[in-house]
Amino acid sequence: MNHDQGIGAFSNLDEGVEYSLRFNQVLSGLRKKGASLTDEEMDALRQILTAAAIGPAFVRRLVAEHGAESLTETFLMQNAPSELALEFLLRRHKGQ
Numbered sequence: 001m002n003h004d005q006g007i008g009a010f011s012n013l014d015e016g017v018e019y020s021l022r023f024n025q026v027l028s029g030l031r032k033k034g035a036s037l038t039d040e041e042m043d044a045l046r047q048i049l050t051a052a053a054i055g056p057a058f059v060r061r062l063v064a065e066h067g068a069e070s071l072t073e074t075f076l077m078q079n080a081p082s083e084l085a086l087e088f089l090l091r092r093h094k095g096q
Contacts, residue, residue, distance in 0.1 A: 010058040018058050020048055030066035034073035045074045049093050056094040059086075 006024035011017050020026060022044040029041030037045075048054050048062070049071060063071065068082040077085040 012055055012057045015055045018054055020054060029070045032070055033067055034069035034078060037070060042074045045071055049089055056090050
C-alpha cells in the first residue's frame with residue numbers, strides 16, 4: 001500500500017486486521033503528549049477514536065505505547081485522570 005500520510009495496521013484475534021489512514025499524524029499527535037497539537041493531528045486522533053472500523057484494542061495499544069494525553073486534550077478532558085478519561089471515551093465511542 002502506498003499512502004503519503006502513513007497507514008497503521010493492527011491485528012486483533014477477535015476482530016481481524018484493522019487499518020488506519022493518516023497514521024503519521026496520529027503518531028505525531030500522540031508523541032506530543034497533548035502539547036501544541038495541530039488541527040490535522042487533533043482531527044486524526046478524533047477519527048481514530050470515533051471510527052467504527054477501529055476497535056478499542058487498537059486504541060488501547062496506541063495509548064499503552066504513547067500515553068493518553070493527546071487524546072484527552074483533543075476531547076477537552078485534560079483535567080480528568082488519563083485512565084478515567086480513556087475509559088469514558090472508549091465507552092462513548094466504542095461501546096466498551
